[in-house]
Structure formats: structure tokens, C-alpha cells
Amino acid sequence: MWATTIERFKLAEHKVDGGIVVTVLADGRGLEIEHRLSVAGEGVLRSETLFRNGSGSKIRLELLTSFSLSGITPYAADDAPERIVVHRFRAAWSAEGRMVTDSIEHLHLERVWAGGIKLSERFGQVGSMPVRGWFPTALLEDIKVGVVWGARLAVPTSWQMEVGRRFDDVVLSGGLADREFGHWMKTVEPGEEFKAPVAWVTCVAGSVDEACEELVSVDVPAVEALPEIEKGLPVVYNDWCTSWGEPREEQLLAIADKIAPLGVRYLVIDAGWYMPVSSDAHWSTALGDWQAHPSRFPKGLSATAAAIRERGLVPGLWMEPEHVAEQSAAFHDTDHLLTRDGHTLTMGVRRGWNLHDPYVTTYIDDRVIRLLREAGFGYLKIDYSETLGLGVDHPDGLGEGLRRHGEGTHTMFDRITKALPDLVIEICSAGGHRLEASLLQRSAMSSFSDAHETVEIPIVAAALHRLVLPQQSQIWAVLHKDDSRRRMGYGLAATFLGRMCLSGDVLDLDEGQLGFVKEAIEMYKKAVPAIRKGRSRIVGQIGPSWRHPTGWQGVIRATADFGLVVVHTFQMPPDEFHVHLPGVGWRVVATLTPMVVCQDGDQLSFVNAGEFNSQVLLVSRLE
Known part of the structure; x- marks a missing residue:
């Protein structure tokens, strides 16, 4: 947070250009740091940082923050004892979004008697699952006056935030994980520039929930630009908790016949459609070649998708396009897979494509985009079930290799959207491990969690209101024939906290149960204005x-x-x-x-x- 190199930079320019506040710091040797602050909404600002190398030498970066909020709190003339608290949000598998509140004292960030001593609490995530441990959102609150400062990062790979203390000044800053925390270094050649990830900052006289709503509101423009079908927040049926990774055409069409009269709009074929009907096959070990297996789809995926559309539903398909698994032919395409320390990187049963390789681009164009287009799918669920860890090979080191891989992920999403502009995209990452802004703004919705049948579903779903737009938070209600009306209502009610997604034993439900589900769907459609526009x-x-x-x-x-x-x-x-x-x-x-x-x-x-x-x-x- 406080590097000695920063002390060489002095204010060179400060201006307002087209409504954007531009601040330039220079070191006198041709190096510049440019910060741009612009309005991103009624109560939130967009923060962008750029490093420019105007010298004649290569420069190696080890840290470049995206934002820094300092001077907290201006409402106290002293060091503000027992009045500043830090709000952060934990994430674990099937338990995303728990808010953790610590006092500055509890974090051991009290001003010391020699005030210039630098104190810091750093947290973040290393790897390609950006919400694995913490969400990239944090807030500071002066509880005496009821003012909250907050920040949110848009980064699909390693990141960090720091709460620091020097003298009376409490600081919240963040950006890419640095060399120490995330193994990141970046060589900037003479004449080149490098941009840090975008961040958003806010300050409200109010509650933490109000500050979080300001930060999440920056995703609204991207959501409003989605395909027209998404305006009504159509209900989803996903076959995962029906087939458990073993879908078949016959069962899917029977499901389609059952759910179409209920008011469901999307029918998503989840994992396993590419593997043979065999006791030796498993959805997680067979992914990567993306060819429907004839033992499951004897007429091919196109015929199945067409039959689903004939029933008034939009067919959807699950894929994990960035990974290949050990039973796929692509698993052995090692010339085009990611490496670490010169060896093919293997994460359990998976390996990862090098998304900057032209061969991989062509492969995804053929096996993903062309399949979706020719088969007539209108919905794609993009999963991501394993992290790349500390990084992948690159001349600047593992951290920069991982950062560039995140750029490749963005390019892949953008390429799919450009080729199939009417496609509805859902993101998933072992549940909610990719619930960060840069990917949420490239998708219609996200699996809120892998909590499919647990009692804590409404708690997780509510907690995520602080971190994800409810209209993007897909919440599951898994239905069973032995469910009482009370048990079924408990699950269906939770889906009103976001996007309704159904699964389970719908083929075995009786008429009374189906009638109740239909009532819930009809009521959900009436609730859409509040889900989309409410606070x-x-x-x-x-x-x-x-x-x-x-x-x-x-x-x-x-x-x-x-x-x-x-x-x-x-x-x-x-x-x-x-x-x-x-x-x-x-x-x-x-x-x-x-x-x-x-x-x-x-x-x-x-x-x-x-x-x-x-x-x-x-x-x-x-x-």
C-alpha cells in the first residue's frame, strides 16, 4: 500500500475532461500514473488507473492499485476510537455472501503511539475463481455518524484489498494481487501503457445495504442490454437434480411436456450429455470434446433442441469450455493447454486451454459456437469447476500469466456473444465462485450457489442481494414427490429472492403439487417489477x-x-x-x-x- 517508489511521483496535472476527473502523477523520468474518476450512477463513481512508460527503459510493475479511499473518517478530529468498522463478505462452496464485520481495533489497526508506523490488513484471492474465500467488495463504516464508504473490483482472477492505517488516516485500497500476495509482475516496455482492473467506489449517509446497492447498480446497464426475452425474467428448469449428470433425450422431452404448461420458459440440459451410457463414465471426467453421445441422444442434439422448441420452450445447454478432462481426446492436446514451470498444468481430472492460442479459438468456435448455432440452442450455461491456482507460465511470471488468462476468458465470452447475440448466458463456478462484476456484466444470470436442497438456501440468497443484482441471481427449488406443501413452499419462496430455477422429480409430482408450482410461477411473474427495479x-x-x-x-x-x-x-x-x-x-x-x-x-x-x-x-x- 505504501511503497517507497510512489514517493517519487508528484502531481503533474489535475483537470476535468468531459465530466471525468483526471489526475496525473509523474516522476520526472517519463513515468506517469493516470487516475480517472467518472460518474457511473447516481451514487457511485468509476475508478480507473493507468501506468504509462514514457522513459527509454523497461519498467517492471509489482503493484498497481485500482482505487484508494483515504482520510477515513473525516468526522473525527482524533483517531476515531471504537467507531470505524470494516464489512467484508466471505465465500465458501454452498455458503456464499456471509457478511463479516470487524472493528478497526479487532483487526489490530489502532493508531500506534508512533503514528507513522504503517499497519495493514490484506485479504483477497489467488487463482481463477475470483470469489473463493472473499468477494471483491469491502466497506468501511463510521458507526457514530452513519456514513459508509465502499469499493468493488472487477477482476476475474487474483485480486487483493487492504485496510491500512497510518497516523489517524484509515485507508481502503485494492486492485490486482501484487507480487507478494499474487506472484504478479508486469514488464511495461518504453512507450507502452498498462491499465489496472476497473473499480467502483461509493459513499452514503445510510446503511451498508444502501452502499452495496449503489455498488451493484453499475451492472444494470449491461443487464438492460440483454436479449429481449430476458426482460420478463423467464423461469428456468435445469435437469441437474433430475438426471444427476446423466441426461437422456427421452427423459428431457417428458420433462418438457410436464413443465411447458406450468409457465417455465428455459429447459437447460446440464452436464453429462457428451458421455456414453456406462457405469465407467462420469460427467466430470468426460468433458472437453463437446460432442453429444448417441447413446443419450440417438437423433442428435439438434433434434432434441428442436423438439424442446416445439413445446414452446427455449433449449439450453451446459458447457465448461475453458477446461478439458481426462477421458476427452482434447486432454491430450498438450501443445495447446496451459503450463506451469514448463509442464502441462493438471488440476485433479482437468486441464485448461490456453485461451490466447489461435488453435483454441478455432476449437471453441467449432465445438461450442457452431454447435449452439446449428442445434438451435438459445441458452448456454458456462461452468468453471476448478481454479488454476497461483498462475500459469508467462515470461513475466505466473501471476501475469494468470492475469492474461483472465483477459482470454473475457475475449471468449465476448466472442460467443458477438457470434450469437440472442444467446442467454448463465455463469456458474462450483456455484458462486465467479460472482464478480466483469463476468456478471457479460452474462444474463449466475448460479447463486450449489446449495440446491439445503435449509440455508434463503439465507444465502438474501445475503447475495448485497453483492449481485437479484435479477441475475439464479436460485434453485428442487421438487420431490414426497414434499409436503410446506416443504415445497419453503423452496419455491426462496426463488423469489432472485431468478427462479426449478429441478428435481417433476415427472413424479401429482396434480396438486403441479398446480401449486404453477401458482408460484404465476405469482413470480407478477413479482418481476420488484425483482428488477426494487431496492x-x-x-x-x-x-x-x-x-x-x-x-x-x-x-x-x-x-x-x-x-x-x-x-x-x-x-x-x-x-x-x-x-x-x-x-x-x-x-x-x-x-x-x-x-x-x-x-x-x-x-x-x-x-x-x-x-x-x-x-x-x-x-x-x-x-
């Missing part, structure tokens, strides 16, 4: 465990005149609890489950709701 507030009392949750949770997502309320109870909920609507003049216009709710003005009351129960309410302001 979220999370309330409740939840114990420390997500796996064994106690208490209750409520999420209110509302526009000025229309709202959605989703309530879940867990173990040992209170006998009575209340949810307050924003302002006055609301009336309940629809509910999903039998769970009793009473309204008194802006207050919704729930009495004796019982354990693991749920309710979804649509509310509208009285005219």
Missing part, C-alpha cells in the same frame, strides 16, 4: 449457523409503489415477529402459502408460524 432491505434474527439456522428472516424488495416480501422461519423462531413495510399506504394483494399474516398499517405480523415455514407477499400502494 432491498434484509431483516430478521438469525443465529450464527447457516447450516443449522435458528430464528427468522425477511426480505423486503420494493419500488415506490410495488413490493415483494419474502419471509422464512428456521429452527426455534419467536412466537411472534414483525416486518415493517417502507412508508405507509400499502395493501397485500397476493400471498403464496397458507402461513398466516396480519397487516396493521405498515406492519406485517406473523404469529406461531412454526419452524421452516415461509410466505411470499406482493404488496401495492393504495392509490
Whole structure:
């Protein structure tokens, strides 16, 4: 954070150019750092940093931050004891988005008696799963005055953030993981420039949730530019929790017949469509050649996709195009695969394509883009199930090789979108390990988690409101024939916290169960305006465990005149609890489950709701 080389740079220029604040620092030898700050929304700024080598020598970078927020807090004349807290967001498989709040004191960042001593708490992620441990979002809050500063990075590979302290000044900065943390170095030739990843920063007089909404709002323009079909947030059915990686044409068409009358729009064929029907085959070891196996699709994928479209559904397909696995022919194409220390990099059963290799570009054009186009698929689920770790070979080192690989990932996404502009893309990475801005802005939605059938689904789904636009957060409800209406309602209610995705034993559901699912889908369609345009507030009392949750949770997502309320109870909920609507003049216009709710003005009351129960309410302001 505080490098001695930075001290050589002095202010050379500061101007406003077309609404962009441009600041240039120079060292007198031809080296410049240019920072650009522009408006990215009503309450958020875009921060960009560029290094320019105007000298006659090569320069090696070991750190280049994307943003730095300093002077926190300006509301205290002293070192602000017991008033600054740091909010960060943890990520683990099937447990994404837990907010962790630490005081400056707890992080051991109190000002020391010799104030100039530099203190730092650094965190981040190393590898090609950018949300593996932490989300690239952090906030500082002055709890005495209720002001929150926050930042969000757009980076698909290794990154870092730091909370630092020197004298009274608390600083939040971040960008690419540096040499020490992420093995990154970059040679900049004379006359060349290098840009750090984009970041967004905000400051609000309000809550953490309000600051997070400002940071996430920068994804809205990309979402609004999606194919027209996405405007209505169509419901998805994914066959994964039906076939468990062993899809077949006959079963898929039976599913299509069952779900089309319910109001589902997308039917996604998940992993395994390329492997033989054999006890020795497994979806994870056979991926990479991307050719449908005739034992599963005797008429070919084109015929299956056409049959799905005949039933009024949009066919979707799962792929993991950046990886190949050990039972594929491509696994042995070692001249075109990534290496580390001169050896082909193998991650368990997978290897990774060198996305800068023209052979690989042609391969993906043929095996991915052409297949999707010719077979008539309208939806692509791009998965990514293993990290590349600390990096891949490059003359500047493993960290720069990994950073460039991230650029290759962006190019691949952009190439697919350019070739198939009406294609709806979902991203997945062992659940939510790719929930970062640069990839979210290149997709319609993302798997929120691999938590498919667990009781903590509504907790994870609500937590992600701080980090992902709900209309991009795909939440699963897995249906079973032995589900009670209460159990089915619990799962369906959680999907109202984002994008509804169904799976499970739909072929075995009785008419009453199917009718309930149809009611939920019809209500979900009515809730779309709130999901797309609302602002979220999370309330409740939840114990420390997500796996064994106690208490209750409520999420209110509302526009000025229309709202959605989703309530879940867990173990040992209170006998009575209340949810307050924003302002006055609301009336309940629809509910999903039998769970009793009473309204008194802006207050919704729930009495004796019982354990693991749920309710979804649509509310509208009285005219």
C-alpha cells in the first residue's frame, strides 16, 4: 500500500475532461500514473488507473492499485476510537455472501503511539475463481455518524484489498494481487501503457445495504442490454437434480411436456450429455470434446433442441469450455493447454486451454459456437469447476500469466456473444465462485450457489442481494414427490429472492403439487417489477449457523409503489415477529402459502408460524 517508489511521483496535472476527473502523477523520468474518476450512477463513481512508460527503459510493475479511499473518517478530529468498522463478505462452496464485520481495533489497526508506523490488513484471492474465500467488495463504516464508504473490483482472477492505517488516516485500497500476495509482475516496455482492473467506489449517509446497492447498480446497464426475452425474467428448469449428470433425450422431452404448461420458459440440459451410457463414465471426467453421445441422444442434439422448441420452450445447454478432462481426446492436446514451470498444468481430472492460442479459438468456435448455432440452442450455461491456482507460465511470471488468462476468458465470452447475440448466458463456478462484476456484466444470470436442497438456501440468497443484482441471481427449488406443501413452499419462496430455477422429480409430482408450482410461477411473474427495479432491505434474527439456522428472516424488495416480501422461519423462531413495510399506504394483494399474516398499517405480523415455514407477499400502494 505504501511503497517507497510512489514517493517519487508528484502531481503533474489535475483537470476535468468531459465530466471525468483526471489526475496525473509523474516522476520526472517519463513515468506517469493516470487516475480517472467518472460518474457511473447516481451514487457511485468509476475508478480507473493507468501506468504509462514514457522513459527509454523497461519498467517492471509489482503493484498497481485500482482505487484508494483515504482520510477515513473525516468526522473525527482524533483517531476515531471504537467507531470505524470494516464489512467484508466471505465465500465458501454452498455458503456464499456471509457478511463479516470487524472493528478497526479487532483487526489490530489502532493508531500506534508512533503514528507513522504503517499497519495493514490484506485479504483477497489467488487463482481463477475470483470469489473463493472473499468477494471483491469491502466497506468501511463510521458507526457514530452513519456514513459508509465502499469499493468493488472487477477482476476475474487474483485480486487483493487492504485496510491500512497510518497516523489517524484509515485507508481502503485494492486492485490486482501484487507480487507478494499474487506472484504478479508486469514488464511495461518504453512507450507502452498498462491499465489496472476497473473499480467502483461509493459513499452514503445510510446503511451498508444502501452502499452495496449503489455498488451493484453499475451492472444494470449491461443487464438492460440483454436479449429481449430476458426482460420478463423467464423461469428456468435445469435437469441437474433430475438426471444427476446423466441426461437422456427421452427423459428431457417428458420433462418438457410436464413443465411447458406450468409457465417455465428455459429447459437447460446440464452436464453429462457428451458421455456414453456406462457405469465407467462420469460427467466430470468426460468433458472437453463437446460432442453429444448417441447413446443419450440417438437423433442428435439438434433434434432434441428442436423438439424442446416445439413445446414452446427455449433449449439450453451446459458447457465448461475453458477446461478439458481426462477421458476427452482434447486432454491430450498438450501443445495447446496451459503450463506451469514448463509442464502441462493438471488440476485433479482437468486441464485448461490456453485461451490466447489461435488453435483454441478455432476449437471453441467449432465445438461450442457452431454447435449452439446449428442445434438451435438459445441458452448456454458456462461452468468453471476448478481454479488454476497461483498462475500459469508467462515470461513475466505466473501471476501475469494468470492475469492474461483472465483477459482470454473475457475475449471468449465476448466472442460467443458477438457470434450469437440472442444467446442467454448463465455463469456458474462450483456455484458462486465467479460472482464478480466483469463476468456478471457479460452474462444474463449466475448460479447463486450449489446449495440446491439445503435449509440455508434463503439465507444465502438474501445475503447475495448485497453483492449481485437479484435479477441475475439464479436460485434453485428442487421438487420431490414426497414434499409436503410446506416443504415445497419453503423452496419455491426462496426463488423469489432472485431468478427462479426449478429441478428435481417433476415427472413424479401429482396434480396438486403441479398446480401449486404453477401458482408460484404465476405469482413470480407478477413479482418481476420488484425483482428488477426494487431496492432491498434484509431483516430478521438469525443465529450464527447457516447450516443449522435458528430464528427468522425477511426480505423486503420494493419500488415506490410495488413490493415483494419474502419471509422464512428456521429452527426455534419467536412466537411472534414483525416486518415493517417502507412508508405507509400499502395493501397485500397476493400471498403464496397458507402461513398466516396480519397487516396493521405498515406492519406485517406473523404469529406461531412454526419452524421452516415461509410466505411470499406482493404488496401495492393504495392509490
